[in-house]
Amino acid sequence: MVDPRIIVAFDFPNQKQALELAAKLDKDLCRIKIGKELFTAAGPQLVEKLMASGYEIFLDLKYHDIPNTVASACKVASDLGVWMINIHALGGRKMLLAAREALSAKITKLIAVTLLTSLDRNALQDMGWNDEPFEIVRRLALLARDCGLDGVVCSANEAKPLRKIIKNDFILVTPGIRPANCDANDQLRIATPQQAIRDGADYLVIGRPITQSPNPLLMLQQLNQEIQGMEYTA
């Protein structure tokens, strides 16, 4: 069975654009991430359509609420049959455990967002946090692992130091991926696809560099080519 390492972020305002891009891409080369914008516009029906066309779906709704609310939402999301869902680790231990428990009989992977890749040290200081980004990522990743989650979302910059303290069966999903010469946009903690894989990322979330490319399939093929055969080097 193929296990594509690239997850394309479908950040679109409507179903039409999503279906058009899905028809151009190749399900053997990527999975699809549906986030807040597209899910708000097109909902579960679009998830079902994309799954029916063979794509595995990462439903990136980043739930963050009281434990009961998050656990119930995770159960309903998992019932859609998606490959992966996520919650915010900052929701705390009880919320993480409630979500894990709600998915105990499910195969949907449950991961936790540590620190958004759009935040850097200055942004943390602005919120009154004096830690380095890695310190926050480290603590939240260990919390997520203790609560039995399957992995975390972090930037590829944190993959290498995390791999030193967390075993390889804990999934690292890394957004903020920017191929050489691509605009960083609003991302602050970024890495190239090769750097991310070499440093221990399992899956690369890539949005605009693919979705806004004049030839998204060609870009996807090139990015897969760049990481083909590459593995984590400790």
Ligand SMILES: O=c1ccn([C@@H]2O[C@H](COP(=O)(O)O)[C@@H](O)[C@H]2O)c(=O)[nH]1
């Ligand atoms: O820390 C995070 C968590 C999620 N994301 C999401 O990933 C994609 C990235 O898109 P690009 O266009 O490649 O920047 C986007 O959907 C985010 O919501 C993230 O960037 N960082």
